[in-house]
Amino acid sequence: MAVLHLSAPDPHQTLQVTPPAAGLALQGRLRIPGDKSISHRALMLGAIAEGETVIEGLLLGEDPRSTAQCFQQLGAKISDLNSERVVVQGIGLGNLQEPLDVLNAGNSGTTIRLMLGLLAAQPGKFFTVTGDDSLRSRPMSRVIKPLQSMGAQIWGRHQNSLAPLAVQGQALQPSHYTSPIASAQVKSCLLLAGLSIDGDTTVTEPALSRDHSERMLQAFGAKLTIDPEHHRVTIHGPAPLTGQTVVVPGDISSAAFWLVAASIVPGSELVIENVGINPTRTGVLEVLQQMGANISLENERLVTGEPVADLRVKASTLQGCTIGGAVIPRLIDEIPILAVAAAFAQGTTRIQDAAELRVKESDRLAVMASELGKLGAKITEFPDGLEIVGGQALVGADVDSFTDHRIAMSLAIAALGAKGTTRIHRAEAAAISYPEFVETLSHLCQA
Protein backbone atom coordinates (compact mmCIF):
# COMPACT_ATOMS: atom_id res chain seq x y z
CA MET A 1 0.00 0.00 0.00
CA ALA A 2 1.19 3.50 -0.75
CA VAL A 3 -0.70 6.46 0.70
CA LEU A 4 0.21 10.11 0.48
CA HIS A 5 -0.63 12.23 3.55
CA LEU A 6 -0.64 15.96 3.85
CA SER A 7 1.44 16.93 6.85
CA ALA A 8 -0.37 20.18 7.65
CA PRO A 9 0.37 22.96 8.47
CA ASP A 10 3.51 22.81 6.31
CA PRO A 11 3.20 22.28 2.55
CA HIS A 12 5.07 18.98 2.65
CA GLN A 13 3.59 15.54 2.19
CA THR A 14 4.43 12.24 3.84
CA LEU A 15 4.21 9.06 1.80
CA GLN A 16 3.37 5.98 3.83
CA VAL A 17 4.39 2.70 2.20
CA THR A 18 3.78 -0.85 3.38
CA PRO A 19 5.03 -3.81 1.35
CA PRO A 20 2.56 -5.83 -0.74
CA ALA A 21 0.77 -8.52 1.29
CA ALA A 22 2.56 -11.87 1.44
CA GLY A 23 2.32 -13.67 -1.89
CA LEU A 24 1.25 -10.52 -3.77
CA ALA A 25 3.58 -9.58 -6.59
CA LEU A 26 3.86 -6.55 -8.91
CA GLN A 27 2.21 -7.46 -12.20
CA GLY A 28 1.11 -5.79 -15.40
CA ARG A 29 2.05 -3.30 -18.10
CA LEU A 30 2.74 0.34 -17.38
CA ARG A 31 3.71 3.55 -19.14
CA ILE A 32 6.08 5.99 -17.58
CA PRO A 33 6.23 9.77 -18.09
CA GLY A 34 8.30 11.45 -20.79
CA ASP A 35 12.06 11.77 -20.58
CA LYS A 36 13.03 14.83 -18.54
CA SER A 37 16.24 15.64 -20.46
CA ILE A 38 14.50 15.38 -23.84
CA SER A 39 11.49 17.39 -22.62
CA HIS A 40 13.70 20.34 -21.55
CA ARG A 41 15.56 20.31 -24.84
CA ALA A 42 12.39 20.07 -26.96
CA LEU A 43 10.94 23.15 -25.20
CA MET A 44 14.18 25.12 -25.49
CA LEU A 45 14.99 24.30 -29.10
CA GLY A 46 11.35 24.83 -30.01
CA ALA A 47 11.46 28.29 -28.42
CA ILE A 48 14.61 29.43 -30.25
CA ALA A 49 13.78 27.81 -33.61
CA GLU A 50 12.02 29.49 -36.51
CA GLY A 51 8.45 28.22 -36.93
CA GLU A 52 6.39 25.71 -35.03
CA THR A 53 7.56 22.76 -32.92
CA VAL A 54 5.11 20.06 -31.85
CA ILE A 55 6.01 18.02 -28.76
CA GLU A 56 4.23 14.75 -28.04
CA GLY A 57 4.69 12.99 -24.70
CA LEU A 58 6.24 15.97 -22.90
CA LEU A 59 6.98 15.30 -19.21
CA LEU A 60 4.53 17.32 -17.12
CA GLY A 61 6.86 17.36 -14.12
CA GLU A 62 7.79 20.54 -12.30
CA ASP A 63 11.23 20.78 -13.96
CA PRO A 64 10.01 21.07 -17.58
CA ARG A 65 7.30 23.45 -16.32
CA SER A 66 10.10 25.71 -15.06
CA THR A 67 11.74 25.59 -18.49
CA ALA A 68 8.44 26.41 -20.22
CA GLN A 69 7.83 29.36 -17.90
CA CYS A 70 11.31 30.80 -18.43
CA PHE A 71 11.03 30.60 -22.23
CA GLN A 72 7.55 32.15 -22.13
CA GLN A 73 9.11 35.08 -20.27
CA LEU A 74 11.74 35.20 -23.03
CA GLY A 75 8.97 35.59 -25.63
CA ALA A 76 8.12 32.08 -26.89
CA LYS A 77 4.46 31.14 -27.21
CA ILE A 78 3.84 27.69 -25.68
CA SER A 79 0.39 26.05 -25.73
CA ASP A 80 -1.27 24.38 -22.72
CA LEU A 81 1.34 21.95 -21.30
CA ASN A 82 -1.39 19.53 -20.18
CA SER A 83 -2.42 18.64 -23.71
CA GLU A 84 -1.08 15.58 -25.56
CA ARG A 85 0.48 17.78 -28.25
CA VAL A 86 2.26 20.85 -26.97
CA VAL A 87 2.87 23.47 -29.64
CA VAL A 88 5.77 25.90 -29.33
CA GLN A 89 5.81 28.97 -31.61
CA GLY A 90 9.53 29.61 -31.96
CA ILE A 91 10.74 33.18 -32.08
CA GLY A 92 14.20 32.63 -33.56
CA LEU A 93 17.41 32.73 -31.55
CA GLY A 94 18.16 36.41 -32.12
CA ASN A 95 14.69 37.48 -31.00
CA LEU A 96 14.73 36.34 -27.36
CA GLN A 97 13.25 39.18 -25.32
CA GLU A 98 14.76 40.79 -22.26
CA PRO A 99 12.30 39.62 -19.58
CA LEU A 100 10.62 42.08 -17.23
CA ASP A 101 11.37 39.93 -14.20
CA VAL A 102 13.75 37.31 -12.80
CA LEU A 103 13.82 33.95 -14.63
CA ASN A 104 13.17 31.20 -12.07
CA ALA A 105 14.51 27.72 -12.88
CA GLY A 106 12.95 26.22 -9.71
CA ASN A 107 14.69 22.96 -8.79
CA SER A 108 16.08 22.35 -12.28
CA GLY A 109 19.83 22.28 -12.95
CA THR A 110 19.20 21.50 -16.62
CA THR A 111 16.99 24.59 -17.04
CA ILE A 112 19.44 27.05 -15.50
CA ARG A 113 22.66 25.65 -16.98
CA LEU A 114 21.40 25.16 -20.55
CA MET A 115 19.55 28.49 -20.54
CA LEU A 116 22.71 30.32 -19.42
CA GLY A 117 24.43 29.29 -22.66
CA LEU A 118 21.64 30.90 -24.67
CA LEU A 119 21.35 34.06 -22.54
CA ALA A 120 25.09 34.75 -22.39
CA ALA A 121 25.14 34.94 -26.20
CA GLN A 122 22.34 37.58 -26.56
CA PRO A 123 24.24 40.86 -27.19
CA GLY A 124 22.80 43.93 -25.51
CA LYS A 125 20.24 42.09 -23.35
CA PHE A 126 20.28 41.73 -19.57
CA PHE A 127 18.88 38.76 -17.62
CA THR A 128 18.61 37.70 -13.99
CA VAL A 129 18.24 34.01 -13.14
CA THR A 130 17.51 32.18 -9.90
CA GLY A 131 16.15 28.91 -8.50
CA ASP A 132 14.90 27.24 -5.33
CA ASP A 133 16.96 26.62 -2.15
CA SER A 134 18.56 23.49 -3.63
CA LEU A 135 19.44 25.06 -6.98
CA ARG A 136 20.88 28.18 -5.34
CA SER A 137 23.39 25.95 -3.56
CA ARG A 138 24.51 24.01 -6.67
CA PRO A 139 27.74 24.92 -8.50
CA MET A 140 27.29 27.14 -11.54
CA SER A 141 31.00 27.85 -12.13
CA ARG A 142 31.21 24.69 -14.25
CA VAL A 143 29.28 26.59 -16.96
CA ILE A 144 30.14 30.17 -16.01
CA LYS A 145 33.93 29.71 -16.30
CA PRO A 146 33.94 28.28 -19.86
CA LEU A 147 31.34 30.85 -20.92
CA GLN A 148 33.51 33.64 -19.47
CA SER A 149 36.49 32.33 -21.45
CA MET A 150 34.31 32.87 -24.55
CA GLY A 151 33.63 36.48 -23.51
CA ALA A 152 30.46 36.08 -21.41
CA GLN A 153 29.65 38.52 -18.62
CA ILE A 154 27.99 36.75 -15.70
CA TRP A 155 27.87 37.70 -12.03
CA GLY A 156 26.64 35.76 -9.02
CA ARG A 157 27.04 35.09 -5.32
CA HIS A 158 30.12 33.40 -3.95
CA GLN A 159 32.61 34.76 -6.50
CA ASN A 160 30.27 34.28 -9.44
CA SER A 161 29.57 30.63 -8.71
CA LEU A 162 26.07 30.52 -7.18
CA ALA A 163 22.62 31.76 -8.26
CA PRO A 164 20.98 34.26 -8.28
CA LEU A 165 22.96 35.22 -11.38
CA ALA A 166 23.01 38.31 -13.58
CA VAL A 167 23.90 38.00 -17.26
CA GLN A 168 24.83 40.80 -19.64
CA GLY A 169 24.57 39.19 -23.09
CA GLN A 170 27.56 39.53 -25.42
CA ALA A 171 28.75 38.44 -28.86
CA LEU A 172 30.80 35.38 -27.83
CA GLN A 173 33.99 33.99 -29.38
CA PRO A 174 34.63 30.49 -30.83
CA SER A 175 36.41 28.18 -28.41
CA HIS A 176 37.52 24.65 -27.57
CA TYR A 177 36.72 23.69 -23.99
CA THR A 178 38.09 20.52 -22.39
CA SER A 179 35.75 19.77 -19.51
CA PRO A 180 37.13 18.10 -16.38
CA ILE A 181 33.71 16.46 -15.77
CA ALA A 182 31.49 14.33 -18.00
CA SER A 183 28.41 16.53 -17.78
CA ALA A 184 25.69 16.81 -20.42
CA GLN A 185 24.59 20.07 -18.82
CA VAL A 186 28.04 21.64 -19.34
CA LYS A 187 28.35 20.26 -22.88
CA SER A 188 24.83 21.34 -23.83
CA CYS A 189 25.24 24.83 -22.36
CA LEU A 190 28.29 25.47 -24.54
CA LEU A 191 26.70 23.95 -27.66
CA LEU A 192 23.66 26.20 -27.19
CA ALA A 193 25.98 29.22 -26.82
CA GLY A 194 27.73 28.06 -30.00
CA LEU A 195 24.48 28.36 -31.97
CA SER A 196 24.95 32.15 -32.09
CA ILE A 197 28.73 32.20 -32.52
CA ASP A 198 30.35 32.87 -35.88
CA GLY A 199 32.77 29.90 -36.00
CA ASP A 200 33.31 26.59 -34.23
CA THR A 201 32.54 25.79 -30.59
CA THR A 202 34.08 22.49 -29.48
CA VAL A 203 33.61 20.59 -26.22
CA THR A 204 35.71 17.59 -25.19
CA GLU A 205 34.62 15.58 -22.15
CA PRO A 206 36.47 12.86 -20.19
CA ALA A 207 33.72 10.27 -20.84
CA LEU A 208 30.62 10.43 -23.00
CA SER A 209 27.63 12.02 -21.25
CA ARG A 210 24.06 11.82 -22.58
CA ASP A 211 23.86 13.01 -26.18
CA HIS A 212 20.24 14.20 -26.49
CA SER A 213 21.37 17.75 -27.32
CA GLU A 214 23.55 16.58 -30.18
CA ARG A 215 20.74 14.45 -31.63
CA MET A 216 18.07 17.12 -31.30
CA LEU A 217 20.25 20.00 -32.53
CA GLN A 218 20.98 18.01 -35.69
CA ALA A 219 17.29 17.19 -36.13
CA PHE A 220 16.52 20.95 -35.89
CA GLY A 221 19.07 21.66 -38.64
CA ALA A 222 22.31 22.60 -36.82
CA LYS A 223 25.63 21.38 -38.26
CA LEU A 224 27.67 19.34 -35.77
CA THR A 225 30.85 17.28 -36.08
CA ILE A 226 30.97 14.42 -33.58
CA ASP A 227 34.15 12.51 -32.71
CA PRO A 228 32.92 9.66 -30.46
CA GLU A 229 36.39 8.20 -29.91
CA HIS A 230 37.61 11.40 -28.22
CA HIS A 231 34.22 12.35 -26.67
CA ARG A 232 34.37 15.56 -28.67
CA VAL A 233 31.62 17.54 -30.38
CA THR A 234 31.81 20.72 -32.48
CA ILE A 235 28.93 22.98 -33.44
CA HIS A 236 29.49 25.09 -36.55
CA GLY A 237 27.82 28.45 -35.94
CA PRO A 238 25.88 30.45 -36.57
CA ALA A 239 23.24 27.76 -36.78
CA PRO A 240 19.61 28.83 -37.24
CA LEU A 241 17.13 26.12 -36.20
CA THR A 242 13.85 25.10 -37.79
CA GLY A 243 10.88 23.85 -35.73
CA GLN A 244 10.26 20.07 -35.75
CA THR A 245 7.99 17.41 -34.32
CA VAL A 246 9.52 15.73 -31.26
CA VAL A 247 8.03 12.54 -29.80
CA VAL A 248 9.42 12.21 -26.27
CA PRO A 249 10.09 8.59 -25.16
CA GLY A 250 9.50 7.40 -21.60
CA ASP A 251 12.29 8.26 -19.16
CA ILE A 252 14.62 5.34 -18.38
CA SER A 253 15.49 7.12 -15.11
CA SER A 254 11.81 6.74 -14.08
CA ALA A 255 11.61 3.18 -15.44
CA ALA A 256 14.56 2.30 -13.18
CA PHE A 257 12.34 2.45 -10.06
CA TRP A 258 10.04 -0.26 -11.45
CA LEU A 259 12.97 -2.33 -12.77
CA VAL A 260 14.30 -2.55 -9.22
CA ALA A 261 10.85 -2.91 -7.59
CA ALA A 262 9.94 -5.88 -9.80
CA SER A 263 13.38 -7.43 -9.30
CA ILE A 264 13.11 -7.44 -5.49
CA VAL A 265 9.42 -8.28 -4.91
CA PRO A 266 9.22 -12.09 -5.34
CA GLY A 267 7.03 -13.37 -8.18
CA SER A 268 6.77 -9.96 -9.94
CA GLU A 269 6.65 -9.42 -13.69
CA LEU A 270 6.20 -5.99 -15.29
CA VAL A 271 6.37 -4.66 -18.83
CA ILE A 272 7.37 -1.00 -18.94
CA GLU A 273 6.33 0.37 -22.31
CA ASN A 274 7.98 2.94 -24.53
CA VAL A 275 11.25 3.51 -22.65
CA GLY A 276 14.10 5.54 -24.19
CA ILE A 277 17.17 3.31 -24.53
CA ASN A 278 19.68 5.83 -25.86
CA PRO A 279 23.06 4.08 -25.27
CA THR A 280 24.31 7.10 -23.28
CA ARG A 281 21.56 6.32 -20.72
CA THR A 282 21.47 2.52 -20.50
CA GLY A 283 24.17 1.99 -17.87
CA VAL A 284 21.39 1.08 -15.40
CA LEU A 285 20.24 -1.83 -17.61
CA GLU A 286 23.78 -3.17 -17.97
CA VAL A 287 24.51 -2.96 -14.24
CA LEU A 288 21.19 -4.53 -13.19
CA GLN A 289 21.74 -7.35 -15.70
CA GLN A 290 25.27 -7.81 -14.33
CA MET A 291 23.68 -8.08 -10.86
CA GLY A 292 21.47 -10.89 -12.15
CA ALA A 293 18.28 -8.95 -12.94
CA ASN A 294 15.97 -10.62 -15.46
CA ILE A 295 15.36 -7.75 -17.93
CA SER A 296 14.64 -8.18 -21.64
CA LEU A 297 14.09 -5.62 -24.38
CA GLU A 298 11.07 -6.02 -26.69
CA ASN A 299 9.75 -4.11 -29.67
CA GLU A 300 12.93 -2.06 -30.20
CA ARG A 301 12.41 0.91 -32.54
CA LEU A 302 13.63 4.43 -33.39
CA VAL A 303 11.32 7.36 -32.54
CA THR A 304 12.34 10.81 -33.84
CA GLY A 305 16.02 9.97 -33.63
CA GLU A 306 15.97 8.26 -30.21
CA PRO A 307 15.98 4.44 -29.69
CA VAL A 308 12.99 3.12 -27.73
CA ALA A 309 11.90 -0.33 -26.40
CA ASP A 310 9.49 -2.02 -24.01
CA LEU A 311 11.30 -3.47 -21.00
CA ARG A 312 10.14 -6.76 -19.46
CA VAL A 313 11.42 -7.41 -15.94
CA LYS A 314 10.88 -10.46 -13.74
CA ALA A 315 11.83 -10.95 -10.11
CA SER A 316 15.25 -12.49 -9.59
CA THR A 317 18.02 -12.97 -7.06
CA LEU A 318 20.48 -10.07 -7.30
CA GLN A 319 24.23 -10.22 -6.62
CA GLY A 320 26.44 -7.36 -5.49
CA CYS A 321 28.89 -5.83 -7.99
CA THR A 322 31.31 -2.91 -8.50
CA ILE A 323 29.96 0.17 -10.31
CA GLY A 324 32.51 2.78 -11.40
CA GLY A 325 34.50 4.38 -14.25
CA ALA A 326 33.04 5.32 -17.63
CA VAL A 327 29.61 3.81 -16.87
CA ILE A 328 28.94 6.42 -14.15
CA PRO A 329 27.79 9.25 -16.49
CA ARG A 330 25.55 6.68 -18.23
CA LEU A 331 23.66 5.95 -14.98
CA ILE A 332 24.33 9.11 -12.99
CA ASP A 333 20.68 9.63 -11.99
CA GLU A 334 20.07 5.96 -11.19
CA ILE A 335 22.67 5.57 -8.43
CA PRO A 336 20.16 6.08 -5.56
CA ILE A 337 17.89 3.31 -6.88
CA LEU A 338 20.91 1.09 -7.63
CA ALA A 339 21.90 1.54 -3.97
CA VAL A 340 18.45 0.17 -3.10
CA ALA A 341 18.97 -2.80 -5.45
CA ALA A 342 22.32 -3.39 -3.74
CA ALA A 343 20.67 -3.48 -0.31
CA PHE A 344 18.53 -6.42 -1.51
CA ALA A 345 21.40 -8.18 -3.34
CA GLN A 346 23.58 -10.96 -1.99
CA GLY A 347 27.11 -9.82 -1.22
CA THR A 348 28.75 -6.40 -1.36
CA THR A 349 28.24 -3.62 -3.92
CA ARG A 350 30.83 -0.87 -4.29
CA ILE A 351 29.83 2.36 -6.07
CA GLN A 352 32.87 4.52 -6.91
CA ASP A 353 33.89 7.53 -9.09
CA ALA A 354 30.52 9.09 -8.25
CA ALA A 355 31.51 12.27 -6.34
CA GLU A 356 29.23 14.22 -8.75
CA LEU A 357 26.31 12.88 -6.71
CA ARG A 358 27.22 15.30 -3.96
CA VAL A 359 26.13 18.27 -6.10
CA LYS A 360 22.80 16.95 -7.38
CA GLU A 361 19.40 18.04 -6.02
CA SER A 362 20.77 16.84 -2.66
CA ASP A 363 24.07 15.27 -1.59
CA ARG A 364 22.84 11.90 -2.80
CA LEU A 365 25.73 9.90 -1.30
CA ALA A 366 25.22 11.33 2.20
CA VAL A 367 21.43 11.18 2.01
CA MET A 368 21.24 7.60 0.71
CA ALA A 369 23.74 6.47 3.35
CA SER A 370 21.74 8.06 6.17
CA GLU A 371 18.18 7.29 5.01
CA LEU A 372 18.75 3.74 3.71
CA GLY A 373 20.76 3.21 6.90
CA LYS A 374 17.66 4.15 8.95
CA LEU A 375 15.82 1.23 7.30
CA GLY A 376 18.61 -1.09 8.46
CA ALA A 377 20.81 -1.27 5.34
CA LYS A 378 24.53 -1.78 5.98
CA ILE A 379 25.86 1.16 3.99
CA THR A 380 29.14 3.08 4.24
CA GLU A 381 29.78 6.45 2.64
CA PHE A 382 33.07 7.26 0.84
CA PRO A 383 34.12 10.60 -0.68
CA ASP A 384 33.25 9.29 -4.16
CA GLY A 385 30.75 6.54 -3.49
CA LEU A 386 29.05 3.98 -1.28
CA GLU A 387 29.61 0.44 -0.11
CA ILE A 388 26.51 -1.62 0.58
CA VAL A 389 26.57 -5.03 2.20
CA GLY A 390 23.37 -6.56 0.87
CA GLY A 391 20.94 -9.00 2.38
CA GLN A 392 20.25 -7.29 5.74
CA ALA A 393 16.57 -7.44 6.70
CA LEU A 394 15.14 -3.92 6.30
CA VAL A 395 12.53 -2.58 8.73
CA GLY A 396 10.16 0.36 8.05
CA ALA A 397 11.15 3.70 9.62
CA ASP A 398 10.70 7.47 9.23
CA VAL A 399 12.95 8.76 6.44
CA ASP A 400 13.33 12.04 4.54
CA SER A 401 13.66 12.85 0.83
CA PHE A 402 15.67 16.02 1.56
CA THR A 403 13.34 17.44 -1.15
CA ASP A 404 15.15 15.33 -3.76
CA HIS A 405 12.77 13.56 -6.17
CA ARG A 406 15.00 10.58 -6.88
CA ILE A 407 15.66 10.01 -3.16
CA ALA A 408 11.91 10.09 -2.38
CA MET A 409 11.16 7.46 -5.04
CA SER A 410 14.18 5.27 -4.23
CA LEU A 411 13.15 5.12 -0.56
CA ALA A 412 9.58 4.23 -1.55
CA ILE A 413 10.90 1.23 -3.52
CA ALA A 414 13.15 0.21 -0.61
CA ALA A 415 10.03 0.31 1.59
CA LEU A 416 8.41 -2.40 -0.61
CA GLY A 417 11.00 -4.84 0.71
CA ALA A 418 11.04 -3.61 4.34
CA LYS A 419 9.02 -5.13 7.16
CA GLY A 420 6.25 -2.83 8.41
CA THR A 421 5.48 0.75 7.46
CA THR A 422 7.92 3.33 6.10
CA ARG A 423 7.05 7.03 6.18
CA ILE A 424 8.87 9.14 3.59
CA HIS A 425 8.73 12.81 4.54
CA ARG A 426 8.74 15.59 1.92
CA ALA A 427 7.72 12.96 -0.66
CA GLU A 428 5.98 15.57 -2.85
CA ALA A 429 9.45 16.05 -4.43
CA ALA A 430 8.65 13.06 -6.70
CA ALA A 431 6.56 15.45 -8.85
CA ILE A 432 9.75 17.09 -10.12
CA SER A 433 10.22 14.23 -12.58
CA TYR A 434 7.35 11.77 -11.96
CA PRO A 435 4.01 13.34 -10.94
CA GLU A 436 2.12 10.01 -11.19
CA PHE A 437 4.64 8.01 -9.14
CA VAL A 438 2.50 7.55 -6.01
CA GLU A 439 -0.59 6.68 -8.05
CA THR A 440 1.32 4.03 -10.02
CA LEU A 441 2.90 2.65 -6.85
CA SER A 442 -0.50 2.33 -5.13
CA HIS A 443 -1.99 0.74 -8.21
CA LEU A 444 0.81 -1.83 -8.52
CA CYS A 445 0.69 -2.68 -4.83
CA GLN A 446 -3.07 -3.31 -4.90
CA ALA A 447 -3.40 -5.00 -8.27
Ligand code: S3P
Ligand atom coordinates in the same frame (compact mmCIF):
# COMPACT_ATOMS: atom_id res chain seq x y z
C1 S3P B 1 21.06 16.12 -17.36
C2 S3P B 1 22.36 15.81 -17.14
C3 S3P B 1 22.85 15.20 -15.90
C4 S3P B 1 21.71 14.60 -15.08
C5 S3P B 1 20.53 15.52 -15.00
C6 S3P B 1 20.00 15.84 -16.39
C7 S3P B 1 20.69 16.74 -18.65
O1 S3P B 1 23.47 16.20 -15.11
O2 S3P B 1 22.15 14.28 -13.79
O3 S3P B 1 19.50 14.94 -14.24
O4 S3P B 1 19.49 16.76 -19.00
O5 S3P B 1 21.59 17.23 -19.35
P1 S3P B 1 25.05 16.55 -15.30
O6 S3P B 1 25.22 17.05 -16.67
O7 S3P B 1 25.32 17.61 -14.28
O8 S3P B 1 25.77 15.27 -15.01
